[in-house]
Amino acid sequence: MNSLQRHPVDAHSNRPTEFDAVVAGAGFAGLYMLHRLRELGLSVRVFEMGDGVGGTWYWNRYPGARCDVESMQYSYSWSEELQQEWQWTERYPAQAEILRYINHVADRFDLRRDIQLETAVTAARYDENIERWLVETDRGDRVSAKFLIMATGCLSAARVPDMKGLEYFRGKWYHTGDWPHEPVDFTGQRVALIGTGSSGIQAAPVIAAQAAHLYVFQRTPNFTIPAWNEPLPAEKQKEWKKNYAEHRRKARDTRSGILYEYSQRGAFDVSEEERQREFEARWARGGANFTHAFNDLFLSKKSNDTAAEFVRNKIRSIVRDPKVAELLCPHNHPIGTKRICVDTDYYKTFNRDNVTLVDIRHSPIEEITPSGLCTRDGKYELDSLVFATGYDAVTGSILRIDVRGRGGRVLAEKWAEGPRTYLGLMTAGFPNFFIITGPGSPSVLTNVVVSIEQHVEWIAACLRHMKENQEDVIEATPHAENHWVEHVNEVAEKTLFPSANSWYMGANIPGKPRVFLPYVGGFNNYSKICNEVVAENYRGFTFG
Numbered sequence: 307m308n309s310l311q312r313h314p315v316d317a318h319s320n321r322p323t324e325f326d327a328v329v330a331g332a333g334f335a336g337l338y339m340l341h342r343l344r345e346l347g348l349s350v351r352v353f354e355m356g357d358g359v360g361g362t363w364y365w366n367r368y369p370g371a372r373c374d375v376e377s378m379q380y381s382y383s384w385s386e387e388l389q390q391e392w393q394w395t396e397r398y399p400a401q402a403e404i405l406r407y408i409n410h411v412a413d414r415f416d417l418r419r420d421i422q423l424e425t426a427v428t429a430a431r432y433d434e435n436i437e438r439w440l441v442e443t444d445r446g447d448r449v450s451a452k453f454l455i456m457a458t459g460c461l462s463a464a465r466v467p468d469m470k471g472l473e474y475f476r477g478k479w480y481h482t483g484d485w486p487h488e489p490v491d492f493t494g495q496r497v498a499l500i501g502t503g504s505s506g507i508q509a510a511p512v513i514a515a516q517a518a519h520l521y522v523f524q525r526t527p528n529f530t531i532p533a534w535n536e537p538l539p540a541e542k543q544k545e546w547k548k549n550y551a552e553h554r555r556k557a558r559d560t561r562s563g564i565l566y567e568y569s570q571r572g573a574f575d576v577s578e579e580e581r582q583r584e585f586e587a588r589w590a591r592g593g594a595n596f597t598h599a600f601n602d603l604f605l606s607k608k609s610n611d612t613a614a615e616f617v618r619n620k621i622r623s624i625v626r627d628p629k630v631a632e633l634l635c636p637h638n639h640p641i642g643t644k645r646i647c648v649d650t651d652y653y654k655t656f657n658r659d660n661v662t663l664v665d666i667r668h669s670p671i672e673e674i675t676p677s678g679l680c681t682r683d684g685k686y687e688l689d690s691l692v693f694a695t696g697y698d699a700v701t702g703s704i705l706r707i708d709v710r711g712r713g714g715r716v717l718a719e720k721w722a723e724g725p726r727t728y729l730g731l732m733t734a735g736f737p738n739f740f741i742i743t744g745p746g747s748p749s750v751l752t753n754v755v756v757s758i759e760q761h762v763e764w765i766a767a768c769l770r771h772m773k774e775n776q777e778d779v780i781e782a783t784p785h786a787e788n789h790w791v792e793h794v795n796e797v798a799e800k801t802l803f804p805s806a807n808s809w810y811m812g813a814n815i816p817g818k819p820r821v822f823l824p825y826v827g828g829f830n831n832y833s834k835i836c837n838e839v840v841a842e843n844y845r846g847f848t849f850g
């Protein structure tokens with residue numbers, strides 16, 4: 307018997323060391339998982355790196371941070387009381403408001419007592435003799451659990467690119483995904499913003515309004531649609547809440563888990579005038595709804611080009627300097643194949659006298675100097691650097707943990723050529739190891755809260771099934787996994803997504819395998835498959 311088994315309480319901390327389940331992460335996924343595990347009567351320990359709950363919304367405190375899914379949809383649906391009582395204040399929730407919400411949930415459901423903060427899971431090894439996971443943390447915890455559940459988030463391993471000289475920079479530097487908790491004041495400063503994805507696009511207008519000068523270092527321009535964020539009147543909320551359950555049900559029956567106006571027409575089913583009218587109307591309503599103007603925008607390059615050109619023309623009409631406008635126009639990927647951004651005044655920001663767009667595609671950053679940075683063709687004196695350079699997405703937060711399954715097999719080695727999972731939920735050779743919104747599930751292509759709820763509920767139902775049938779171990783079969791990986795790739799190949807060098811493809815991390823990470827078959831279809839698997843007695847899984 308392992309020593310952990312003999313000492314269920316740690317002699318020094320007096321903390322228990324044996325649990326039914328360990329959950330890594332206390333964001334939206336970890337909190338709901340904890341709640342459901344408790345309902346099953348299981349003992350649980352959640353380890354969370356931050357000194358508070360909230361995951362993404364705990365770390366991403368950068369200026370302008372805001373969700374691009376509307377408030378009424380980007381929230382839990384599993385408690386009618388919760389969804390009725392919580393009041394949102396804006397159409398799109400700001401980071402601080404979501405963090406308040408998630409803290410409210412932690413208190414309301416008394417979740418904190420099973421969460422250990424400021425503790426990162428560093429290693430987990432499956433002991434086949436005792437059929438338990440032995441979990442280690444950076445705080446020296448050594449615990450064992452029957453089930454290990456990764457609620458580590460798809461966008462939580464922030465990435466600062468290797469930049470020569472960064473350690474000698476005399477000013478301050480920040481990453482949007484690991485922002486300080488105290489306010490950062492850029493007043494009077496010359497600030498560099500590196501990266502123009504969703505984070506950079508949200509941060510730029512807010513930093514520009516404060517800084518003496520903002521330099522936006524752009525390698526690849528992105529498409530962004532205005533949010534037209536506004537206060538959310540109490541009356542409107544009340545109306546929505548009258549039919550909350552029905553709205554949620556309808557959302558779960560869509561490809562993205564979000565209520566958009568999904569068109570049933572192709573871009574060329576209508577005349578040029580009609581097409582432009584549709585794009586105009588959607589631009590005026592704002593948000594990612596724009597990309598659903600026609601049902602073939604992700605399938606046909608020709609159709610996609612019409613939407614892309616519409617946005618490029620908008621950029622040309624907003625940005626006064628034609629050279630700057632042209633530089634902001636994306637040409638190297640179909641619209642939507644990199645995550646579409648949703649902004650507030652992004653393009654207008656480039657009309658300000660204190661903002662300069664720097665093209666680092668043609669003149670790359672060569673080094674950071676003590677007082678700024680040098681590109682191939684220019685030298686910039688700077689007080690602060692802001693990296694909005696993204697994440698080691700979907701797999702990064704799992705693989706930074708040393709996970710070893712049956713026979714000591716290392717997960718990072720198993721996934722060296724790209725992640726392999728069955729349904730994005732489990733991976734063969736790693737019994738009782740679940741991933742919430744893992745690779746091969748719709749995750750980042752959806753309203754992630756909807757995907758989280760579906761995964762948590764699937765896992766909870768599975769554990770209940772095991773309890774009722776006195777099963778101790780569940781595992782995905784290699785055969786089912788192979789089929790699923792093939793299916794995930796096959797579906798992605800039918801779309802325009804793989805044509806973009808996006809983080810969906812792992813293309814933003816040097817050396818990361820080029821594999822389309824999420825499942826693009828649609829949330830509604832995916833959850834149907836998950837239900838069928840259960841109905842067919844957990845097809846593709848074995849129990850022991």
Ligand code: NAP
Pocket residue numbers: 372373374375461467468482500501502503504505506508524525526645648666694695696697750809814
């Ligand atoms: P991102 O989309 O990966 O964008 C990173 C940016 O940094 C890109 O413009 C990239 O250029 C640039 N970059 C990376 N390495 C660089 C280097 N070495 N030199 C120069 N530029 C470099 O990251 P993100 O903006 O943090 O967004 C990630 C995801 O988080 C989003 O797609 C979205 O899913 C989520 N998010 C959502 C919201 C929201 O809900 N509103 C807000 C923020 C983030 P290249 O394109 O050339 O690689």
